[in-house]
Amino acid sequence: MAFSLCSTKTLLFLFLISAIPIAFIISMELAKPPTHVYHYHSSGFFRECAKWDDLNSRFLVSFMEGGIGEIALPEDHGSSMEEAVLKEVTVVKDPDLTGNSSLGIVVDRPRNRLLVAISDVLGNNYNALAAYDLSTWDRLFLTRLGGSGTLLSLFFCSSGSFPFVFLANHCSCPS
Known part of the structure; x- marks a missing residue:
């Protein structure tokens, strides 16, 4: 035969084998995390990057989908915040x-x-670096970056004086 x-x-057999990783993922999602976790409600589907602003908590x-949001912690964010759900508030939605x-x-x-790295993810037609004031959320500058590709990363050098932006260019692999 x-x-x-x-x-x-x-x-x-394939069904039983595929059930093992699914069961593991479900058990990890239902388990109590070893560290404190803040839960919040979002107005969108996907958040690309998150940073902690220590001075403003x-x-x-x-x-x-473009823009910046803030998730503020209340002053009493100690042990009473265990099950509290925080709210995301949109602070920058630039029409430009x-x-x-x-x-x-x-x-x-x-x-x-x-500093915000901005890119047209689907069309790869637009890349820019923008800066917004942390107190008023006014735009300080918007610099369009030349070249095609999608912005990947944004960071400062060790002196903190120069922002670096990395682009991922589309390339074809030789066959």
């Missing part, structure tokens, strides 16, 4: 950048600003 991948025994998150994603953020504490 020839071996068949569509036999009942093979399909049952808040998380700053970048939106894949509609259709682009806010992919990476860096808090520039000495200059009291937030």
Whole structure:
């Protein structure tokens, strides 16, 4: 008798084998985390990047659909916050950048600003670096970056004076 991948025994075996990683993922999701976790409600589907703003006790998150949000912790965020659900508030929704994603953020504490890497993820037609004031959320500058590709990362050098932005260019592999 020839071996068949569509036999009942093979399909049952594949079903049982695939149940193991699914059961592991479910058990990890239901388990109590070893460290404290803050839960929050989001107004969107996917958040690309999150940074902690220690002076203002808040998380700053970048939106894949463009913009920046903040998740502020209340003053009494001690043990009474175990089951509290925090709220995400949109603080930057720039009409000049509609259709682009806010992919990476860096808090520039000495200059009291937030640097944001902005890119057109689907079309790869637009890349920019923007800065917003951390107190008023006014845009300080918007610099369009040349070249095609999607922005990957944003960080400062060790002196904190130069932001670096990395682009991922589309390339084809030789066959």
